[in-house]
Amino acid sequence: MSGSRKKNASMDMADPGAGHYVNPEPFNPASMETLTPAQERYYQASQWQIMWWKFRRHKIALWSGVILVLFYLNVPFAEIIAPYTANQRSNDHLFAPPQKVHFFHEGEFVGPFVYGMTSEIDIETVKWVFTEDRTQVYPIRFFCRGSDYDFWGLIPWDFHVICPAEGGTLYLLGTDRLGRDVYSGLIYGARLSLTVGIIGVTISIVLGMFFGGIAGYFGGLLDSVVQRMIEILRSLPELPLWMALSAALPVTWSPVWIYLGITVILGLLDWPGLARAVRSKLLALREEEYARAAVLMGAKPGRVIRKHLLPGFTSHIIASATLSIPAMILGETALSFLNLGLRRPAVSWGVMLNEAQDISVIVVYPWLMAPVVPIIIVVLAFNFMGDGMRDAADPYK
Amino acid sequence: MLYYIARRIFAMIPTLLVISFLTFFIIELPAGDYISNQIAALRATGESASIAKLEFLRQEFALDKPFLERYLIWVGLWPGPHGFDGLIQGNWGWSFEFDRPVSEVVGPTLPLTIILNTATILFVYIVAFPIGIYSATRQYSWADYGFTFLGYIGLATPNFLLGLIMLYLANRWFGLSVGGLMDPRYIGEPWSADKVLSVLAHLIVPTIVIGTSGTAAMIRRLRANLLDELHKQYVTTARAKGMRETHLLVKYPLRMALNPFIADIGNLIPSLVSGSVIVSVVLNLPTVGPILLNALQSQDQYLSGFILLFVAMLTLLGMLVSDLLLAVLDPRIRLGGRVSP
Numbered sequence: 001m002s003g004s005r006k007k008n009a010s011m012d013m014a015d016p017g018a019g020h021y022v023n024p025e026p027f028n029p030a031s032m033e034t035l036t037p038a039q040e041r042y043y044q045a046s047q048w049q050i051m052w053w054k055f056r057r058h059k060i061a062l063w064s065g066v067i068l069v070l071f072y073l074n075v076p077f078a079e080i081i082a083p084y085t086a087n088q089r090s091n092d093h094l095f096a097p098p099q100k101v102h103f104f105h106e107g108e109f110v111g112p113f114v115y116g117m118t119s120e121i122d123i124e125t126v127k128w129v130f131t132e133d134r135t136q137v138y139p140i141r142f143f144c145r146g147s148d149y150d151f152w153g154l155i156p157w158d159f160h161v162i163c164p165a166e167g168g169t170l171y172l173l174g175t176d177r178l179g180r181d182v183y184s185g186l187i188y189g190a191r192l193s194l195t196v197g198i199i200g201v202t203i204s205i206v207l208g209m210f211f212g213g214i215a216g217y218f219g220g221l222l223d224s225v226v227q228r229m230i231e232i233l234r235s236l237p238e239l240p241l242w243m244a245l246s247a248a249l250p251v252t253w254s255p256v257w258i259y260l261g262i263t264v265i266l267g268l269l270d271w272p273g274l275a276r277a278v279r280s281k282l283l284a285l286r287e288e289e290y291a292r293a294a295v296l297m298g299a300k301p302g303r304v305i306r307k308h309l310l311p312g313f314t315s316h317i318i319a320s321a322t323l324s325i326p327a328m329i330l331g332e333t334a335l336s337f338l339n340l341g342l343r344r345p346a347v348s349w350g351v352m353l354n355e356a357q358d359i360s361v362i363v364v365y366p367w368l369m370a371p372v373v374p375i376i377i378v379v380l381a382f383n384f385m386g387d388g389m390r391d392a393a394d395p396y397k
Numbered sequence: 398m399l400y401y402i403a404r405r406i407f408a409m410i411p412t413l414l415v416i417s418f419l420t421f422f423i424i425e426l427p428a429g430d431y432i433s434n435q436i437a438a439l440r441a442t443g444e445s446a447s448i449a450k451l452e453f454l455r456q457e458f459a460l461d462k463p464f465l466e467r468y469l470i471w472v473g474l475w476p477g478p479h480g481f482d483g484l485i486q487g488n489w490g491w492s493f494e495f496d497r498p499v500s501e502v503v504g505p506t507l508p509l510t511i512i513l514n515t516a517t518i519l520f521v522y523i524v525a526f527p528i529g530i531y532s533a534t535r536q537y538s539w540a541d542y543g544f545t546f547l548g549y550i551g552l553a554t555p556n557f558l559l560g561l562i563m564l565y566l567a568n569r570w571f572g573l574s575v576g577g578l579m580d581p582r583y584i585g586e587p588w589s590a591d592k593v594l595s596v597l598a599h600l601i602v603p604t605i606v607i608g609t610s611g612t613a614a615m616i617r618r619l620r621a622n623l624l625d626e627l628h629k630q631y632v633t634t635a636r637a638k639g640m641r642e643t644h645l646l647v648k649y650p651l652r653m654a655l656n657p658f659i660a661d662i663g664n665l666i667p668s669l670v671s672g673s674v675i676v677s678v679v680l681n682l683p684t685v686g687p688i689l690l691n692a693l694q695s696q697d698q699y700l701s702g703f704i705l706l707f708v709a710m711l712t713l714l715g716m717l718v719s720d721l722l723l724a725v726l727d728p729r730i731r732l733g734g735r736v737s738p
Contacts, residue, residue: 232415232419236419237674245423250427375555
């Protein structure tokens with residue numbers, strides 16, 4: 001670039017009429033600066049592509065995303081992945097401890113298997129005591145036919161990825177008070193626990209976009225009304241309100257309706273944060289030249305917001321929505337844990353934790369606390385991924 | 398300053414009105430009320446003797462009036478069956494389930510609720526402050542990474558689960574009964590030094606459990622703010638002139654970073670109060686939390702309504718205190734200007 005400038009300077013006096021030299025050749029911008037293929041790829045990439053490249057560099061966020069995908073894969077295929085159905089009881093195995101998976105039986109390799117269990121009742125504590133029976137070997141079966149279920153509640157089927165041996169049991173994480181498999185419960189519970197956040201956030205995005213949008217775009221009185229509303233809602237402690245609202249759901253409703261009701265409740269109180277983000281972004285973007293140009297060319301407010309302003313901050317909204325999903329998952333868990341949310345036969349991680357409410361139960365049967373682990377993993381993963389997305393949301397910075 | 402305080406308190410009145418209306422609306426959402434449900438239950442069993450008494454109670458508490466009128470009577474802005482007698486006049490309502498005034502039911506638990514929440518806020522400040530400064534001044538050190546990691550775990554673990562885990566571990570390792578307000582030995586005993594110590598020991602666990610996620614958030618916040626300041630030109634200038642590191646840190650960057658640190662506690666208070674409610678249920682603490690849960694389940698509307706309002710008041714008061722602190726620290730605010738967060 002500096003070389004061509006020097007050349008221009010030396011030929012300055014070639015055309016005295018113009019006062020300076022004018023090259024008659026058509027100007028080709030590519031001649032000034034040759035782009036490496038990598039640069040070219042970067043300059044021609046779309047906004048979303050650059051965001052993806054930037055997100056990819058954030059290793060923890062990327063791995064969190066992978067973990068979340070694995071968790072969400074459980075949602076559609078819960079029946080196939082779980083060895084039992086969530087509410088299948090076994091009266092012979094109440095509060096059975098987790099069965100250890102072994103590979104070697106008496107020094108010989110058998111593949112993954114569990115030993116059988118013998119149970120007897122302890123008269124003093126009135127508790128079932130389970131001991132491993134080292135003579136019974138139950139190899140775990142894979143891709144097999146096991147207990148019957150209705151796939152998505154519609155198609156009767158019996159195919160499982162993993163099932164217990166014929167006549168044997170497979171309680172990887174033990175059983176609860178009614179002999180229901182905890183591991184299968186976790187997989188079925190993922191269905192409600194993980195989707196509650198997604199649906200709730202969708203509701204909250206719609207509300208947040210609407211209120212934030214009108215406040216940020218129109219300003220004035222409307223803005224201050226919405227601002228006051230946001231302030232008041234944000235100053236209220238969420239959980240007691242959630243509790244009160246879900247206590248108001250009629251007891252006669254079916255689990256599906258209760259589930260929908262809870263997602264609506266979670267979404268109803270969550271939008272102020274998003275609305276605030278939308279509003280501040282809109283206020284900033286409204287002043288940009290391209291927005292003013294659109295207004296001057298006679299675009300209606302709705303069109304300006306949707307066509308010109310929204311694409312500028314969609315990525316930010318998605319990032320902040322991702323960060324508010326864990327709060328909803330925890331909200332549902334807390335409500336179900338307190339017996340105010342979902343109830344059996346619906347299974348979510350919070351419903352399962354409900355049984356672990358009593359300290360004396362936890363001390364004796366600690367495996368009932370198992371749902372704590374997936375909850376923490378999912379919440380952490382959402383936080384890390386959201387952080388990564390927020391950093392990537394403004395790719396040109 | 399006085400003018401600022403007055404204006405700030407005055408601004409709370411409309412907020413309080415809106416919140417009280419919202420609260421009343423929410424507790425009135427379930428179909429029917431406590432007494433009409435009881436009447437229905439009695440009718441179903443064919444008992445009619447006590448129905449007349451319940452009908453009388455319904456009138457006594459103005460439950461037969463329209464919604465808006467009931468709300469105004471509850472707040473004390475409208476004459477009820479006994480004239481102006483509502484929250485403003487100091488009548489907190491009647492608990493149907495306990496058959497006693499709400500003030501008698503929740504009264505004993507209010508001081509502990511306030512103590513627990515105040516202790517938690519102090520805990521958050523005291524722990525987050527030094528750790529935040531340390532993490533910022535020694536960025537990317539092992540301790541910084543360690544605190545950041547702990548902070549993430551603290552943020553991700555919901556406090557009621559943390560409470561459960563703590564209960565389990567304390568019981569497993571130390572054989573301690575963590576739940577409750579004091580060791581069972583002291584219940585019913587007269588107050589003594591040992592009893593006070595027992596109460597304090599039992600308050601430590603809930604304080605940590607409720608405060609952890611808030612502390613984690615505050616550490617991240619303070620670290621980010623302080624790092625922003627530390628990279629500014631004036632810090633470099635001061636260092637080039639040979640100012641001592643501690644003096645350099647305390648003189649300006651810390652004061653600048655302190656501002657959002659205090660403003661943020663206002664955002665944190667609602668979640669702390671939320672946490673204290675559910676943690677009290679898990680740890681079986683005699684605060685308003687367990688009573689609220691019970692009242693909501695049995696649809697004891699005035700009791701739950703009062704507690705909801707009380708909890709909201711608590712957060713409003715906390716925000717007021719944080720605003721006033723901010724005004725003391727930052728003259729730009731008390732002189733009426735606005736400072737961007």
